Amino acid sequence: MDRELNQTMTDEELVVRFQGGDERAFDELLRRYEQKIRTLCWRYLSQPDDVEDGAQETFIKAYHGLKAFHPQARFSTWLYRIAVNHCLNKIRSQRRRRWLQPFSHLYRSDDHPADSMEGGDNDPLQDLERQERIQQVRLALAALPEDQRTAVILHRFEGLSYQEIADVMACSLSAVEARLHRAKLKLAGLLAAYVEV
Amino acid sequence: MKCNQVKKRLSAYLDGELTAAEAEKVSDHLNRCVGCRRAAEQLRRAYQRLDAGDALPADSFFLTRFRARLSDLGQSNARPYWQQWLQRAVIPATLAVGLFLGMQLGIHLQQNWSGAQSSGNTYIESQLLSDMQQNSLTAQYLALNGWTEGDDEE
Numbered sequence: 137m138d139r140e141l142n143q144t145m146t147d148e149e150l151v152v153r154f155q156g157g158d159e160r161a162f163d164e165l166l167r168r169y170e171q172k173i174r175t176l177c178w179r180y181l182s183q184p185d186d187v188e189d190g191a192q193e194t195f196i197k198a199y200h201g202l203k204a205f206h207p208q209a210r211f212s213t214w215l216y217r218i219a220v221n222h223c224l225n226k227i228r229s230q231r232r233r234r235w236l237q238p239f240s241h242l243y244r245s246d247d248h249p250a251d252s253m254e255g256g257d258n259d260p261l262q263d264l265e266r267q268e269r270i271q272q273v274r275l276a277l278a279a280l281p282e283d284q285r286t287a288v289i290l291h292r293f294e295g296l297s298y299q300e301i302a303d304v305m306a307c308s309l310s311a312v313e314a315r316l317h318r319a320k321l322k323l324a325g326l327l328a329a330y331v332e333v
Numbered sequence: 334m335k336c337n338q339v340k341k342r343l344s345a346y347l348d349g350e351l352t353a354a355e356a357e358k359v360s361d362h363l364n365r366c367v368g369c370r371r372a373a374e375q376l377r378r379a380y381q382r383l384d385a386g387d388a389l390p391a392d393s394f395f396l397t398r399f400r401a402r403l404s405d406l407g408q409s410n411a412r413p414y415w416q417q418w419l420q421r422a423v424i425p426a427t428l429a430v431g432l433f434l435g436m437q438l439g440i441h442l443q444q445n446w447s448g449a450q451s452s453g454n455t456y457i458e459s460q461l462l463s464d465m466q467q468n469s470l471t472a473q474y475l476a477l478n479g480w481t482e483g484d485d486e487e
């Protein structure tokens with residue numbers, strides 16, 4: 137199949153092609169979403185290895201699950217749900233391990249240096265400020281309960297609508313509204329201490 | 334609309350997620366109410382502080398790594414069936430054998446213990462009796478003075 141033709145197809149058309157046995161249709165889906173999924177994992181997980189692993193696992197699961205996927209659901213929503221579930225499971229298992237080894241975190245830095253990010257050749261002071269800001273946002277997000285955190289990540293960072301978030305999180309529209317509202321109130325308190333606008 | 338009703342819907346209002354009619358009601362209220370206007374401004378600022386500009390760059394080698402991983406997994410799935418079965422069976426089988434042995438040991442101990450209790454008492458009693466007969470104070474006294482039956486030559 138022609139790459140150009142691929143690019144004009146919708147996600148759902150590519151899904152149908154993949155289900156029909158065209159492997160390259162999946163490659164195109166991966167090209168479309170790898171950055172979004174890797175960034176989504178990076179919002180949740182601090183270690184670069186975990187981010188890579190989370191994104192890879194998401195696409196592996198998608199690859200195997202796509203055969204049974206029904207095209208009436210949106211592919212992106214379905215993919216986000218796989219990624220979010222993977223990340224939340226990872227966080228939960230890390231928390232359990234940390235509970236079992238209460239001092240292990242003292243010997244290991246959880247900070248993601250974000251060194252693989254764009255704009256690394258800026259002025260070092262600006263870079264430091266940027267790192268700090270990223271870290272503050274990360275801490276504020278980590279302070280939110282799981283459901284509020286996911287709602288914020290999907291809305292603010294991934295640009296999903298309330299309805300799309302409801303589909304990813306398998307909850308009602310009003311639940312999304314309530315989660316986001318509570319999250320914003322909490323963030324207002326948390327971030328006010330860090331940054332003055 | 335009352336203030337507490339408006340405040341609950343401010344996030345959705347700011348995110349453009351209300352219907353036109355709902356949004357108009359909130360907007361009317363904000364025009365009249367300083368408190369709610371201030372609350373809306375706070376929410377808007379807090380959310381803006383979450384910088385949405387930060388994202389990981391696209392990685393053109395991600396696809397290559399994915400394909401490599403997929404074929405690695407393909408090989409591990411293609412392991413001989415008996416190996417997969419063995420791996421899945423080892424833990425339950427060990428547990429089952431352990432449980433069985435534990436039960437057998439328990440039954441064995443229980444039987445021995447109750448056997449010792451029922452027959453043991455009479456055994457101990459007879460042992461004590463024979464000891465007393467052989468080592469009674471009188472017998473020991475006689476033995477010490479050379480008056481035991483066999484040694485008496487006079």
Ligand SMILES: [Zn+2]
Pocket residue numbers: 335336337339362366367368369370
């Ligand atoms: Zn008001």
